[in-house]
Amino acid sequence: MTSESSKLAFNDGWQYSPAPESTDHIVIDEQYGLFIDNEFVEPAEGQYFDTINPATEEFLASVALATDADVSRAVKAARKAKNGAWSKMKPADRGKYIYRIARILQERAREFSVIESLDGGKPIRESRDIDIPLSAAHFFYYAGWADKLDYAFPGRTSKPLGVVGQVIPWNFPLLMAAWKIAPALACGNTVVLKPAETTPLTAMKLAEVIRDAELPPGVVNFVTGAGDTGASIVNHPDVDKIAFTGSTEVGRIIQQSIAGTGKRYTLELGGKAANIIFADAAIDQAVEGIVNGIFFNQGHVCCAGSRLLVQESVADEVVSKLKDRMETLIVGDPLDKNTDIGAINSASQLQTIQSYLKIGEEEGAEMHQSSCVLPERGYWCRPTIFTGVSQSNRVVQEEIFGPVLAIQTFRTPEEGLEKANNTPYGLSGGVWTDKGSKIFQITKKVRAGVIWANTFNKFDPTSPFGGYKESGIGSEGGLHGLNAYVELVK
Amino acid sequence: MTMVGPHSRVPVAKTYKIYIDGKFPRTESGRYFPLKDVDDQVVANLCRSSRKDFRNAVVSARKAFPNWSSASAYLRGQILYRIAEMLEGRRDQFISELVLQGLSKRRARKEVEASIDRLIYFAGWSDKYQQVFSAVNPVNSSHFNFSVLEPTGVVSILAPTGSGLLGLISNIAPVIVGGNTSVILASESMPLCSVSFAEVLHASDVPAGVVNILTGFREELTEQFATHMDVNAIIFSDDDGGVAKTIESLAANNIKRVIPRNAIDWSSEKNQNPYLIRDTQETKTTWHPIGN
Numbered sequence: 001m002t003s004e005s006s007k008l009a010f011n012d013g014w015q016y017s018p019a020p021e022s023t024d025h026i027v028i029d030e031q032y033g034l035f036i037d038n039e040f041v042e043p044a045e046g047q048y049f050d051t052i053n054p055a056t057e058e059f060l061a062s063v064a065l066a067t068d069a070d071v072s073r074a075v076k077a078a079r080k081a082k083n084g085a086w087s088k089m090k091p092a093d094r095g096k097y098i099y100r101i102a103r104i105l106q107e108r109a110r111e112f113s114v115i116e117s118l119d120g121g122k123p124i125r126e127s128r129d130i131d132i133p134l135s136a137a138h139f140f141y142y143a144g145w146a147d148k149l150d151y152a153f154p155g156r157t158s159k160p161l162g163v164v165g166q167v168i169p170w171n172f173p174l175l176m177a178a179w180k181i182a183p184a185l186a187c188g189n190t191v192v193l194k195p196a197e198t199t200p201l202t203a204m205k206l207a208e209v210i211r212d213a214e215l216p217p218g219v220v221n222f223v224t225g226a227g228d229t230g231a232s233i234v235n236h237p238d239v240d241k242i243a244f245t246g247s248t249e250v251g252r253i254i255q256q257s258i259a260g261t262g263k264r265y266t267l268e269l270g271g272k273a274a275n276i277i278f279a280d281a282a283i284d285q286a287v288e289g290i291v292n293g294i295f296f297n298q299g300h301v302c303c304a305g306s307r308l309l310v311q312e313s314v315a316d317e318v319v320s321k322l323k324d325r326m327e328t329l330i331v332g333d334p335l336d337k338n339t340d341i342g343a344i345n346s347a348s349q350l351q352t353i354q355s356y357l358k359i360g361e362e363e364g365a366e367m368h369q370s371s372c373v374l375p376e377r378g379y380w381c382r383p384t385i386f387t388g389v390s391q392s393n394r395v396v397q398e399e400i401f402g403p404v405l406a407i408q409t410f411r412t413p414e415e416g417l418e419k420a421n422n423t424p425y426g427l428s429g430g431v432w433t434d435k436g437s438k439i440f441q442i443t444k445k446v447r448a449g450v451i452w453a454n455t456f457n458k459f460d461p462t463s464p465f466g467g468y469k470e471s472g473i474g475s476e477g478g479l480h481g482l483n484a485y486v487e488l489v490k
Numbered sequence: 491m492t493m494v495g496p497h498s499r500v501p502v503a504k505t506y507k508i509y510i511d512g513k514f515p516r517t518e519s520g521r522y523f524p525l526k527d528v529d530d531q532v533v534a535n536l537c538r539s540s541r542k543d544f545r546n547a548v549v550s551a552r553k554a555f556p557n558w559s560s561a562s563a564y565l566r567g568q569i570l571y572r573i574a575e576m577l578e579g580r581r582d583q584f585i586s587e588l589v590l591q592g593l594s595k596r597r598a599r600k601e602v603e604a605s606i607d608r609l610i611y612f613a614g615w616s617d618k619y620q621q622v623f624s625a626v627n628p629v630n631s632s633h634f635n636f637s638v639l640e641p642t643g644v645v646s647i648l649a650p651t652g653s654g655l656l657g658l659i660s661n662i663a664p665v666i667v668g669g670n671t672s673v674i675l676a677s678e679s680m681p682l683c684s685v686s687f688a689e690v691l692h693a694s695d696v697p698a699g700v701v702n703i704l705t706g707f708r709e710e711l712t713e714q715f716a717t718h719m720d721v722n723a724i725i726f727s728d729d730d731g732g733v734a735k736t737i738e739s740l741a742a743n744n745i746k747r748v749i750p751r752n753a754i755d756w757s758s759e760k761n762q763n764p765y766l767i768r769d770t771q772e773t774k775t776t777w778h779p780i781g782n
Contacts, residue, residue: 092607092610092611092759095610095614096610099571099610137564140564140567140568140571141564141617141618143614144567144613144614144615144616144617144618145614145618146614147611147614148614148615148618148764151618151622151764152622413782436778436779437778437779437780437781437782438781438782440634440778440779440780441780441781441782444780461617462563462617462618462621478621479618479621479622
């Protein structure tokens with residue numbers, strides 16, 4: 001069967017009508033302060049920064065820039081709540097507050113979805129079907145743990161760590177906040193969280209939810225800002241634990257800067273996951289998996305399947321089908337329900353991606369992009385693949401964090417594994433084969449924390465997620481995710 | 491029934507019916523029994539359910555089992571949480587009913603609140619008990635071997651006599667959160683809340699047949715609860731020394747799992763635990779080869 005005969009010509013002869021999600025029900029304030037003690041307050045130095053819509057470059061809101069004094073104020077509020085109401089409360093009651101957050105998020109889900117897409121550029125289909133419902137589900141799941149921790153740590157008694165400082169990235173703004181806050185609260189900690197500077201808005205909306213759920217003041221505090229604000233949290237002497245999701249580069253700095261302080265830390269860092277396609281895989285499904293693996297959320301995914309390792313005998317077929325499929329992907333308005341790939345999150349991230357495209361070509365790889373038309377304003381990148389790359393190429397070794405896939409081939413399973421494991425990262429991986437025994441053989445040997453077999457980019461509150469090697473320390477999610485927020489005593 | 495003066499409104503009394511297959515029929519037998527208050531006044535006439543009612547309920551529970559047992563843990567948790575929400579909204583009604591059946595206002599309030607909290611407690615276990623009780627088994631061969639819990643099937647429950655709401659809920663919740671379906675015989679002396687609780691279930695997205703609730707005489711129905719060939723497990727309370735032996739020997743006809751829950755103070759939080767869920771679960775082990 002040639003590729004031509006199986007090609008789906010979605011774009012020929014007819015067009016998708018626009019299907020924009022309405023925004024008239026959305027309320028975004030002109031300006032947001034810092035959320036401390038259940039109130040929005042002015043930053044000490046009175047500075048604000050703008051957050052924009054990356055699809056239009058239009059202003060959305062201005063957000064407070066937290067400095068050391070603000071972080072101290074937030075930590076003090078969190079400490080007071082930790083020593084007061086939050087600790088004295090029955091664990092089951094703590095759970096009830098977290099359930100309230102889950103329920104209000106479910107009620108306001110559409111509003112959050114639209115704001116997430118406006119602020120971050122991701123397709124509304126993804127924010128509506130994945131980010132927001134999963135965020136609510138995380139709160140729901142961990143709410144239930146609050147009074148059941150004895151069963152998570154048999155034979156030991158757990159106690160909260162105290163005040164937790166959390167710094168999260170811009171790729172899944174609300175979801176990352178949920179991953180961080182829900183288990184921290186369930187275990188009895190209080191939180192100071194910094195959202196990413198390009199995507200603070202759903203955190204500000206989450207602040208409203210926390211206020212409306214009537215959590216005791218100080219239990220959850222949001223300080224907005226960039227790297228300096230994050231550093232201020234990390235280095236604050238009264239913070240007991242740091243939970244960070246972001247780049248390996250920053251993770252390393254955090255690990256160094258808290259060395260010797262006794263602070264606990266969990267780090268969720270970069271990745272360069274290999275999607276390994278065997279000749280006996282269901283090829284069409286695998287192609288869908290490859291597309292989902294690298295083009296989901298514009299490739300702004302730490303566990304993205306950014307490397308494709310395809311068995312040589314099916315390589316031509318897979319690459320040809322992949323190119324066909326890429327042509328059908330709709331790149332454009334994140335608020336259009338038909339959109340597959342939205343806007344790149346920021347100008348600087350677009351620059352990073354473009355620099356890697358240049359590097360890839362300079363290293364001798366062959367670049368192929370879909371021929372889609374990009375909007376005139378905003379930050380966009382066509383879905384891109386590199387073939388003819390070698391293991392030492394930078395586009396194979398380094399995390400690009402964009403819709404860019406590096407394709408290699410292998411002959412034997414051993415060669416595939418050797419290539420899959422040959423990066424400093426170890427966050428995730430994918431295996432595609434119709435043979436069950438091979439799945440377990442390969443997943444056992446891939447040195448990474450999450451392996452998807454015949455699927456990719458699946459997430460669930462009950463399922464732990466975390467990296468090996470330079471992809472991080474510790475797990476989030478599931479029963480194992482509780483470890484990060486307790487001290488085991490007795 | 492309360493007498494009313496010329497200027498007050500005549501209240502409309504509620505008909506207490508049974509709950510089978512998501513509907514509220516009267517017993518097919520047409521029989522009733524009166525519930526009286528401390529002053530020997532009739533509070534309500536309740537259905538005196540028959541063996542046929544029980545058999546109908548088992549048919550409904552069996553029919554509901556495939557979908558309920560394969561619903562996601564998240565969905566089952568959401569539904570149990572929803573039951574708690576609905577009960578919270580109707581707490582005054584349940585407090586009044588418990589008071590009618592002899593509880594002090596204070597005790598009634600505590601029982602209703604504990605019932606709501608117990609539902610939340612088990613809602614939370616929906617997607618966690620599996621994580622606590624299942625295992626990956628390190629067998630000494632090249633196999634991926636894992637054991638998970640699966641619901642046993644249809645569970646018949648003789649609810650505790652002395653705790654009309656909390657005892658009822660404490661026995662239903664762990665059974666259904668684990669994916670089983672159920673048929674319950676309510677407390678004979680305190681049956682009112684069971685019927686009202688059926689109305690709560692009915693408004694909480696609980697699929698028809700997952701919970702069926704009968705009122706009636708324990709002495710008359712125990713044998714049927716214990717012997718029915720399409721019931722997989724029986725939970726009973728209030729053993730007076732002889733009941734357990736009778737039930738255990740009757741249950742042997744199809745190797746029912748027999749779960750006694752005697753002398754448990756349901757009002758104590760110490761008596762809520764995930765082992766109550768595990769009681770009506772089977773263990774399934776799967777072997778899968780590892781190799782090229």
